[in-house]
Amino acid sequence: MIDVQRLRVLRAVADHGSFSKAAAALRLTPSAVSQHIAVLERSLGAQVVARSTRGVTLTQAGQIMVGAAESVAAELEQAKQQVERLSTGLAQLTIATFTSGGRHLLPGALPHLMATHPHTLIHVREGEPEDTLPLVRQGAVDLALAYHFDGPLPTGPGPSAGLQWTPLLQDPLHVVLPQEHPLADRAALDLTDLAAEPWVLGCLKTQAYLRRYAQQAGFEPQVRGTTTDYFFARSLVAAGMGISLIPSIALTPHLPGLRTIAIKPPTPTRHIGIATISRRRDHPHVTTLIQALRNQATALNEA
Numbered sequence: 001m002i003d004v005q006r007l008r009v010l011r012a013v014a015d016h017g018s019f020s021k022a023a024a025a026l027r028l029t030p031s032a033v034s035q036h037i038a039v040l041e042r043s044l045g046a047q048v049v050a051r052s053t054r055g056v057t058l059t060q061a062g063q064i065m066v067g068a069a070e071s072v073a074a075e076l077e078q079a080k081q082q083v084e085r086l087s088t089g090l091a092q093l094t095i096a097t098f099t100s101g102g103r104h105l106l107p108g109a110l111p112h113l114m115a116t117h118p119h120t121l122i123h124v125r126e127g128e129p130e131d132t133l134p135l136v137r138q139g140a141v142d143l144a145l146a147y148h149f150d151g152p153l154p155t156g157p158g159p160s161a162g163l164q165w166t167p168l169l170q171d172p173l174h175v176v177l178p179q180e181h182p183l184a185d186r187a188a189l190d191l192t193d194l195a196a197e198p199w200v201l202g203c204l205k206t207q208a209y210l211r212r213y214a215q216q217a218g219f220e221p222q223v224r225g226t227t228t229d230y231f232f233a234r235s236l237v238a239a240g241m242g243i244s245l246i247p248s249i250a251l252t253p254h255l256p257g258l259r260t261i262a263i264k265p266p267t268p269t270r271h272i273g274i275a276t277i278s279r280r281r282d283h284p285h286v287t288t289l290i291q292a293l294r295n296q297a298t299a300l301n302e303a
Contacts, residue, residue, distance in 0.1 A: 002043060004076075007069035009036040010048060014066045015134060017055045040065070070162055073138040093285045094123040096132035097145035100230060100250045101272055104300065105145060105168070109292035116288045128205075129275075136275050137162055142286055145293070147171065147270040149209055163275045166290060168297040171270040173206065174251065175261045176237050176244045184259040191263065195219035198242035201226050202233030206245050209268050234258060249300065272297075 012022035013033065023030045041048055048062035058066060093113075097106060106124070114120065125132070129146035136144045145168075175194065177184050183193065191213055199221050201207045207226060214221045224242045227233050230250035237244050238257045247270050251260055274293060280286050 002040070004072060006036045006040040006043075007065065007072060009033055010040060010062065011066055011069040011073070013037065013049060013056055014058055014062070017057075019056060067162060070137050075139070090119055090121045091117065091285060092121045092123065093289070094125065094141040095143060095145070095289070096125045096127055096135055096141040098128055098132075098147060099126060099228075100247065101145040101147065102126065104249045105272075105293055105296045108296040108299070109289060112292040112295075113285065113289045117285050120285055133163060133275055136277060139277070139280075142276070142280050142283070143289065144275045145272070146275050147272045149205065149268065149270060162277060164278060164281055166274040166276070166294075167271065168274060168293060169249070169272040169300065171247045171249055171272050173209075173245045173247050173263060173268040173270070175263060176234055176246050176251075177259045177261065178237060178240060178243075179257050179259050181243070181259065184261070186261055188262045188264045192217045192219070194243060195221075198222045198224040200224055200233050200236040200242040200244050202230035202244065202246065202250070203228065206247075210245060213268070231255075 009022065009026065009028075012026050013019060016022045016025060019030045019033045019037075022028075023033045026033070037049060044061065044065070046061040047059050048065055049056045050059055095106070102124070110122070114122070125135075125141060127135075129144070129148065132141065132144040133146060135141045175189050175191075183189060186193075191210070195214070195217070199210065201210065201223060204226070207223060210221050210223075222242075225233070225236055227236070230244075230246050231253075233244045234246060234251075234255050236242070238255050245268070246260070249272075274290055276286060276290075281290075
């Protein structure tokens with residue numbers, strides 16, 4: 001019989017790519033993690049991880065078992081919620097979201113959900129996709145509003161494995177400048193036009209994108225400030241600290257003294273959507289909320 005705890009350890013190894021990082025996440029020693037994996041491999045009669053100096057990767061057998069681990073975790077979480085509903089008499093729906101997506105999409109979608117399913121206890125958890133997508137896989141949340149850059153949602157072992165993705169919005173980034181900036185009269189800018197500018201950024205992923213683009217274009221961006229809030233980043237631009245890259249949906253509310261300019265193709269774009277797992281996707285509450293979020297996304301696109 002396969003021990004659920006060993007499946008949990010294997011899932012952590014897959015997520016973190018090493019025994020030591022998995023051990024830290026699970027509050028175990030690396031030796032204990034190694035022992036759990038060794039016992040699991042003996043019970044299966046197959047190797048589940050391949051070890052190298054660069055870390056740990058899953059074998060084909062390991063990928064199968066991680067998929068099973070995710071299913072087991074999700075089933076246990078669903079059973080727990082069903083037991084909780086017995087005592088409260090209420091259905092429960094847990095929604096994860098990143099900040100700007102939640103601010104612009106959820107408030108307009110939730111009233112329809114609550115009107116359609118009035119006896120529902122709703123929980124909202126804020127977090128970035130790298131934190132919330134694993135929660136969807138594990139069944140700890142029913143769906144997540146999330147985003148990614150550069151093409152389709154990645155698949156394979158990691159935070160997005162086993163997820164179903166419903167696209168909602170294309171959210172292009174814009175350059176935000178002080179109104180008196182010499183380039184503020186341009187209709188569009190290439191990021192290379194801004195190679196000598198100081199930057200104030202409102203998201204670590206935006207910074208990673210900028211650094212990747214700058215490296216390809218042959219310059220090193222001068223990052224003078226980093227925040228986790230796009231409004232704060234725009235406030236610092238208005239104060240004269242530098243310029244910024246801001247997604248379209250985070251350009252409100254209006255701040256005086258700023259100019260927003262489009263970026264020439266290839267335009268950096270956030271792809272916003274809904275992540276679910278198959279066993280939750282057809283749940284009536286999830287179906288209702290997905291449709292309400294689609295309606296909100298359509299309204300934003302048409303605004």
